[in-house]
Structures are given as C-alpha cells and as structure tokens.
Amino acid sequence: MSLVIDNLSRRFADFAALDDVSLRLAPGEFLALLGPSGSGKTTLLRILAGLDYPDEGTVRQGDRDFLAAGARERNVGLVFQHYALFRHLTVRENVAFGLRVRPRRTRPSKAQIRDLVERLLKRVQLEDFGDRYPTQLSGGQRQRVALARALAVEPELLLLDEPFGALDAQVRVALRRWLRELHEELGLTTVFVTHDQEEALELADRIAVMNRGRIEQVGTPQAIYQDPATPFVCEFIGRTNRIPLHRAHAEWLAGEWPLAMDPWGGRYERAVAYVRPEHLALAVPEGQPAWNARLRHVYPAGSVTHLDLHVAEIDLSLEVDVASEDIARWGWQSGAVLRVAPQQLVAFPIDDDVGSAVVRDRWTWRPPDRC
The missing domain is CATH 2.40.50.100 (RNA polymerase II/Efflux pump adaptor protein, barrel-sandwich hybrid domain)
Structure with missing residues (x-):
C-alpha cells in the first residue's frame, strides 16, 4: 500500500524543520532522503517512526491515518546511525528484543522467536556471532545486528537514519551494496536518510533532495544528476x-x-x-x-x-x-x-x-x- 505524505510542517520555535512537505512512497520502493544537516530529513523520518508529530499535514497508508497509530502499531523497523544496541545483551538477545516485548497476545512462542532469530542472523551473515556482545563486534557487524533487530518485527516500512555514518569508507561501500541486495530480496518499503550523495545515487530507486525543510526535487538518481530542477540540486548533487x-x-x-x-x-x-x-x-x-x-x-x-x-x-x-x-x-x-x-x-x-x-x-x- 502506498504511503502518502501531504503538506507536513513541523516547527521548533522560529525554525521550520519541515515546510509543507508532500511525498508519495510506493510499495517496495527504496527512497533516499538526501540533504545537508538541518534540511529536515531526520525530522521527517522521526515523524514516520512515531517519535515526533507534525504541526500540520497528514500521512495516509491506503485508508488508514498513519499518524493516528502509536509507534508500536505502525509496523515500522528503525535503524539508527549509532546502532542503539543493548550492551548487556548478546547479539541473539538484541535481535530477539522487539519480539519479546510484544504484548502476550501477539508475542510469538519462545521456539518461534529462536527460529526467527537464527534465520535473521544467517541472513545478515552473523550466524556464528549470536553469543557475542556488541563490544566484541566491529562497526559493520554491529550495524548488521541493528538491521536484523529491525527486521525481526517483520516491518512493512523500514526506516534507516544514516546507518553507515559511523563506519569507514571501505565498510560503507560493502554494507550498502549488501543492503540493496537485501532490500530486493525482501521487497520492503525503505526510507533511507543520508547526506552522502554517493550512497543515495547508488542505493535508491528515487531520491528526495531536501533543503531548509522543503523538498527541492524528487526523481530517479539519473534524473536528479542529469536534469537537476534547482540551483541547489545542481550544486549539492555531484x-x-x-x-x-x-x-x-x-x-x-x-x-x-x-x-x-x-x-x-x-x-x-x-x-x-x-x-x-x-x-x-x-x-x-x-x-x-x-x-x-x-x-x-x-x-x-x-x-x-x-x-x-x-x-x-x-x-x-x-x-x-x-x-x-x-x-x-x-x-x-x-x-x-x-x-x-x-x-x-x-x-x-x-x-x-x-x-x-x-x-x-x-x-x-x-x-x-x-x-
């Protein structure tokens, strides 16, 4: 089902973090929100995740008022830049966390959780690291644990907030290509926040270029690069x-x-x-x-x-x-x-x-x- 964002605005005192933002996200699409710091991309992601609310505007998923649902009811997976893993839990326990805290009526059995976690660890190529703690992993491995934890709840919408920002260049290249392959395999609808042009151009089906709380242009990577719509897009992209x-x-x-x-x-x-x-x-x-x-x-x-x-x-x-x-x-x-x-x-x-x-x-x- 398409996710339709209409006329979202969000202000913090005199600062317009979002200014009349409208966007349509197709099922199974990989959309990159690209822009400099302060452009509003993370604010938009937080609103979709249920961590913030707009002052004006709507978000609808089919006939459903997306914003009326609480964060747990939106069936969203969220991955942060700095992993946000629980240091006192093993890799396996981190991945299982979102399932174990579900209400009893929707919580899978222990055996189901165990089987799902093992499948996810294999999918993210960490099946031999389940008993380790986050501090015993590299940055790239920790980011894959964070992604597996987000996938464990079987989200309809995957939100990624600069997930590779804390990694070195070589690891970033390997992980983003792996992420693109995983996205195609699972068919998830994905929103990816980044200020890295190369990441957006390589990963996304479409890019929304943001500046000062507004969307300057939305299009395929080729269209954004070859036919920029504004002087800002000309100078920011490439x-x-x-x-x-x-x-x-x-x-x-x-x-x-x-x-x-x-x-x-x-x-x-x-x-x-x-x-x-x-x-x-x-x-x-x-x-x-x-x-x-x-x-x-x-x-x-x-x-x-x-x-x-x-x-x-x-x-x-x-x-x-x-x-x-x-x-x-x-x-x-x-x-x-x-x-x-x-x-x-x-x-x-x-x-x-x-x-x-x-x-x-x-x-x-x-x-x-x-x-």
Whole structure:
C-alpha cells in the first residue's frame, strides 16, 4: 500500500524543520532522503517512526491515518546511525528484543522467536556471532545486528537514519551494496536518510533532495544528476561548474563562448549555467566556439583524472574530468592551453528585481548533435 505524505510542517520555535512537505512512497520502493544537516530529513523520518508529530499535514497508508497509530502499531523497523544496541545483551538477545516485548497476545512462542532469530542472523551473515556482545563486534557487524533487530518485527516500512555514518569508507561501500541486495530480496518499503550523495545515487530507486525543510526535487538518481530542477540540486548533487551568462541581443554569452539562442524571449538580462565536469569538451577544433583555458593542475584519481583550468577572459575556474588514459595519450601538463566548451548545461535566468534564479524557467541545453 502506498504511503502518502501531504503538506507536513513541523516547527521548533522560529525554525521550520519541515515546510509543507508532500511525498508519495510506493510499495517496495527504496527512497533516499538526501540533504545537508538541518534540511529536515531526520525530522521527517522521526515523524514516520512515531517519535515526533507534525504541526500540520497528514500521512495516509491506503485508508488508514498513519499518524493516528502509536509507534508500536505502525509496523515500522528503525535503524539508527549509532546502532542503539543493548550492551548487556548478546547479539541473539538484541535481535530477539522487539519480539519479546510484544504484548502476550501477539508475542510469538519462545521456539518461534529462536527460529526467527537464527534465520535473521544467517541472513545478515552473523550466524556464528549470536553469543557475542556488541563490544566484541566491529562497526559493520554491529550495524548488521541493528538491521536484523529491525527486521525481526517483520516491518512493512523500514526506516534507516544514516546507518553507515559511523563506519569507514571501505565498510560503507560493502554494507550498502549488501543492503540493496537485501532490500530486493525482501521487497520492503525503505526510507533511507543520508547526506552522502554517493550512497543515495547508488542505493535508491528515487531520491528526495531536501533543503531548509522543503523538498527541492524528487526523481530517479539519473534524473536528479542529469536534469537537476534547482540551483541547489545542481550544486549539492555531484560536482559542477557555475558559469555566469549575460544576454547580448538574441544570444547568450559567457565571455566569447556563445549560446546562440534566447530561450527566455528577451525577458531576462542575466542567467547562470551549471556544467558537470564530464560535460566539458577539451581540444575543441579551431573555428568552433570555445574558451582558451590554461591548465593549472592535474589530479590523477585512478581511472579518472581531474583537471583544474582557468579561463582568463572571464576569470572563470573550471573542473574537468577525463579518462586517465587520455591524459597519457595527449601528454597534457600544467601550463598547457586547451580549447574548452560545454557539451551540455542546465541554466536558470536571474530575476534582477529579487536577485535570485527563476526556477520555473529552467532550461537544459545540448548541441544539436547531442539532443
């Protein structure tokens, strides 16, 4: 059954933690709530878990008023960043805890609890660690115990609050791929809170990008990255180059590089374009529009090399990503002058009356042969 969130707002004194948030979560979907600290993602998760309540708005699951049910009645599994395991209980006892504290009429028998716990420990690859205590486990193992405990109550909705935030990078990569496989196997509806873009892009079916208590954009990872809806999403998701544009008659310019059209029909004088590092072409042939950029630094990063360039004519710094084998083949070194041009971009006009971008007039541009 879909979970429908309508117009949720939550304030703490003068701070709007959530500001008119609406979202629909499909059954079996893996949704990431992605945003910086203070964006409202954890507040939204706590409301779904029954640990907090909104000042306004509704959450419905089919015909059911989700918010009217208590935390225990919502059939939700919750996993925290710092595990929240009971130090005095063994791994097996931690996993069984949620079942043993159920009311007698809904509590499984001891044999049923024992069988379920053993199945869960095997599922999270900890079947040989049941008699250990949390302090005897690594961080990754403790997080898997926390996840097994959440799964023990057979939740309809699994809520994960930055579950890998306390782990080192290598363990995070292994666990998030394992979590995605587990999600697909169980078919659970999952909401995953994170400020890590890579985690969200790799794990989620859809991403809700949050900022200052509002949702800026909801979409698939590919849509969020390739077609960002707001300047905030452009700058928060991945790396990007911010390029000022100005209008000259019927075209837009960034220095000598022209965008030979006016998508806004003369209504604006200024705009800002965002170009991903991999969407900048190097070695543009003479006769085609391009900037002359000086290569300042070369940063090898495995199969990809990051280039730092400077366009003197508009005092613009650019980041460009290229395959490392191309750097070796072309022999580029610091000090080289390269001809650089965008291959695609997202642009927002600027309303000079308010001094901010006009999101509703967002425009995506690609050269004709890339459309």
